[in-house]
Amino acid sequence: MHIVVCIKQVPDSAQIRVHPVTNTIMRQGVPTIINPYDLFALEEALRLRDRLGGTVTVLTMGPPMAEDSLRKALGIGADRGVLLTDRFFAGSDTLATSFALSQAILKIGETWGVPEVVFTGKQTIDGDTAQVGPGIARRLGLQQLTYVSAISEVDLAGKSITVSRRAEGGVQELKTALPALITMLEGSNEVRRGSIGDVLRGARAELVTWNAAAAGITEMGNCGLRGSPTVVKRVFAPKARATKAVPIETRERDAETIAEDIIAQLYATQPALEAELLRTAAGY
Amino acid sequence: MATVQERFDAIVVGAGPAGNAAAYTMAKAGLKVLQLERGEYPGSKNVQGAILYADALEKIIPDFREDAPLERHVIEQRIWMMDDSSHTGMHYRSEDFNEEKPNRYTIIRAQFDRWFSSQVREAGGIVLCETTVTELVKDTKGNVIGVLTDRHGGPLLADVVVMAEGVNGLVGQRSGLRDELKPDNVALAVKEMHFLPQEVIESRFNLKGDAGVVIEAMGTITKGMTGTGFLYTNKESVSIGIGCIVSDMSKSGIKPYNLLDSFKSHPSIAPLIAGSEVKEYVAHLIPEGGFRAMPEIYGNGWIVAGDAAHLVNAVHREGSNLAMTSGRLAGETIVWLKRRREPCTSVNLAEYKKRLEDSFVLKDMRKYQKIPALLHGNRQLLDLYPRMMSGIAQTWLRVDGKAKTAKESEIFKSVRKQRGLAGLVADGLRFARAWR
Numbered sequence: 168m169h170i171v172v173c174i175k176q177v178p179d180s181a182q183i184r185v186h187p188v189t190n191t192i193m194r195q196g197v198p199t200i201i202n203p204y205d206l207f208a209l210e211e212a213l214r215l216r217d218r219l220g221g222t223v224t225v226l227t228m229g230p231p232m233a234e235d236s237l238r239k240a241l242g243i244g245a246d247r248g249v250l251l252t253d254r255f256f257a258g259s260d261t262l263a264t265s266f267a268l269s270q271a272i273l274k275i276g277e278t279w280g281v282p283e284v285v286f287t288g289k290q291t292i293d294g295d296t297a298q299v300g301p302g303i304a305r306r307l308g309l310q311q312l313t314y315v316s317a318i319s320e321v322d323l324a325g326k327s328i329t330v331s332r333r334a335e336g337g338v339q340e341l342k343t344a345l346p347a348l349i350t351m352l353e354g355s356n357e358v359r360r361g362s363i364g365d366v367l368r369g370a371r372a373e374l375v376t377w378n379a380a381a382a383g384i385t386e387m388g389n390c391g392l393r394g395s396p397t398v399v400k401r402v403f404a405p406k407a408r409a410t411k412a413v414p415i416e417t418r419e420r421d422a423e424t425i426a427e428d429i430i431a432q433l434y435a436t437q438p439a440l441e442a443e444l445l446r447t448a449a450g451y
Numbered sequence: 452m453a454t455v456q457e458r459f460d461a462i463v464v465g466a467g468p469a470g471n472a473a474a475y476t477m478a479k480a481g482l483k484v485l486q487l488e489r490g491e492y493p494g495s496k497n498v499q500g501a502i503l504y505a506d507a508l509e510k511i512i513p514d515f516r517e518d519a520p521l522e523r524h525v526i527e528q529r530i531w532m533m534d535d536s537s538h539t540g541m542h543y544r545s546e547d548f549n550e551e552k553p554n555r556y557t558i559i560r561a562q563f564d565r566w567f568s569s570q571v572r573e574a575g576g577i578v579l580c581e582t583t584v585t586e587l588v589k590d591t592k593g594n595v596i597g598v599l600t601d602r603h604g605g606p607l608l609a610d611v612v613v614m615a616e617g618v619n620g621l622v623g624q625r626s627g628l629r630d631e632l633k634p635d636n637v638a639l640a641v642k643e644m645h646f647l648p649q650e651v652i653e654s655r656f657n658l659k660g661d662a663g664v665v666i667e668a669m670g671t672i673t674k675g676m677t678g679t680g681f682l683y684t685n686k687e688s689v690s691i692g693i694g695c696i697v698s699d700m701s702k703s704g705i706k707p708y709n710l711l712d713s714f715k716s717h718p719s720i721a722p723l724i725a726g727s728e729v730k731e732y733v734a735h736l737i738p739e740g741g742f743r744a745m746p747e748i749y750g751n752g753w754i755v756a757g758d759a760a761h762l763v764n765a766v767h768r769e770g771s772n773l774a775m776t777s778g779r780l781a782g783e784t785i786v787w788l789k790r791r792r793e794p795c796t797s798v799n800l801a802e803y804k805k806r807l808e809d810s811f812v813l814k815d816m817r818k819y820q821k822i823p824a825l826l827h828g829n830r831q832l833l834d835l836y837p838r839m840m841s842g843i844a845q846t847w848l849r850v851d852g853k854a855k856t857a858k859e860s861e862i863f864k865s866v867r868k869q870r871g872l873a874g875l876v877a878d879g880l881r882f883a884r885a886w887r
Binding site for chain 2: 184198242360361362363364365366367370371
């Protein structure tokens with residue numbers, strides 16, 4: 168089977184600094200990583216491949232330096248990396264991104280066989296929209312399974328897939344037809360560590376690099392800034408809260424004393440609350 | 452489990468200044484080089500003040516100034532002898548340092564190391580991160596022929612392994628090529644990055660454009676321990692840190708961060724970092740045992756460079772230049788042997804040591820070989836003298852109606868009381884002898 172995994176290179180949010188004066192994000196020198204949610208998608212894809220045979224193609228759209236994430240993905244065990252890069256893609260919102268990616272997936276299908284499953288992570292850590300996966304599914308007419316926590320069965324002959332999906336209030340067991348797009352939930356698997364052979368291969372692999380034309384994209388109006396109705400108007404840092412957390416020391420460790428001390432502390436910081444409670448309680 | 456069949460010309464352990472210099476030199480010369488780094492990216496594990504000495508890098512990448520991430524070039528050096536309330540300083544500032552190709556720069560290592568590593572890749576070296584070398588692989592005769600890593604598969608084979616693994620030298624240690632680090636021979640330094648707007652840094656330190664100031668400090672700030680403090684100006688931040696010999700720290704029980712806090716709150720330092728935002732706290736070991744603490748630096752199929760070889764000139768606060776130079780010389784030696792189709796045996800790799808001896812690296816290491824022991828046995832050098840100098844300066848500078856002759860004899864008396872003439876002469880002699 169052929170599986171496509173869409174990944175995104177994102178700045179490592181653990182190491183991002185906000186400029187103390189201008190409040191803008193200081194991107195310079197911030198290391199980039201594969202969007203952590205995408206790693207669960209990649210691992211799940213590799214597991215399917217290991218179980219059922221086939222190949223895993225990793226696709227990313229981004230600047231030329233996004234090559235690093237493809238090499239990392241190959242180092243984890245993917246078979247092929249495709250980098251979609253073109254200055255026409257700059258400034259893409261989720262609509263334009265899902266357009267470009269879906270076109271590239273069509274091209275990947277033409278070149279190496281139509282994928283049975285397309286994976287994405289649940290969402291990215293820099294955009295947080297969770298829109299691109301579903302966008303690709305809609306554009307390619309794929310069955311859509313979001314927030315998947317486990318894949319229980321794949322029936323290639325019968326062209327169906329059964330998964331567990333996290334939903335409000337519980338877990339859904341869903342079965343649908345292939346081809347399908349799956350957005351993978353975090354924590355659903357443990358991402359493997361590639362062997363020394365894998366990372367060597369990843370470091371040396373010839374990556375497939377496509378610009379818009381090579382990916383067969385002709386409708387440039389759907390790409391980049393022109394294809395993006397979403398506009399970032401302003402970026403600002405949230406105001407720091409004036410009030411800080413107050414550690415409350417308790418005299419004893421039993422529940423009664425702890426409760427009394429917490430109440431005493433609450434009353435001390437909010438005298439109005441005490442008056443209000445005493446007033447309303449007086450009625451009982 | 453995938454086994455790797457191919458053989459590399461060289462495997463370089465570590466992607467710091469020494470490893471990058473070695474890997475770049477060899478890759479540039481066309482050797483098949485594999486570099487292994489345990490960090491998430493090159494530089495993620497590396498800590499330095501940090502000053503870049505242009506000369507050492509120029510000899511590897513002559514036009515590095517075009518795209519290396521540099522912070523400020525140093526135009527002023529301050530050396531401060533500090534007591535609890537004062538500092539006696541020697542400042543040297545020169546317009547001559549505002550030259551076309553400046554001699555020293557402040558850098559941020561996480562950025563700089565990544566740039567350096569990208570040069571290795573461009574030169575054709577293969578760099579694998581998040582890959583820790585666990586041990587050296589030896590043949591039946593005990594010659595090193597490759598490495599094992601913490602990843603599945605392997606071993607990775609090479610004609611020579613360059614160990615530029617940093618101060619701890621764990622690979623060499625595990626493989627029985629060197630002893631464990633001694634607490635007397637290693638300093639623990641802690642450092643913070645304080646962010647400040649560019650204009651603030653420029654006005655506080657009297658700077659323009661990309662010019663920068665470095666302060667090296669010693670005295671009572673190390674609380675009787677052997678060590679130094681520093682403050683370096685970056686573009687939009689100030690690096691401030693302090694380090695002391697580990698055995699002193701464990702004896703005194705003083706916590707490194709308390710030491711740094713007290714350095715930061717010194718009245719001479721506090722105003723320089725006032726209003727800043729701390730964005731990074733790091734700690735690292737520095738090999739400061741000098742020449743006498745150096746391990747074996749070559750053998751059959753292996754060679755050691757940088758901190759792992761204990762190449763730090765603690766007196767001049769130099770380390771990264773010794774690392775780069777030793778890395779380059781290790782690389783050049785291996786290239787030289789390859790071209791002559793000679794194997795990397797211990798006998799042949801002795802050429803590396805010879806080249807180090809011919810360079811400033813081992814000459815400087817030899818020159819200061821007695822300094823660590825001297826400082827160790829004579830802590831008054833770092834404690835008493837700064838106090839004494841401050842006392843002298845204060846007596847001299849206060850205008851209080853005393854005659855200058857009275858002041859002179861007061862100074863003379865206090866010096867005699869604090870150290871005694873014999874002590875002064877002995878300190879002077881000891882110091883001169885160690886320095887020679």
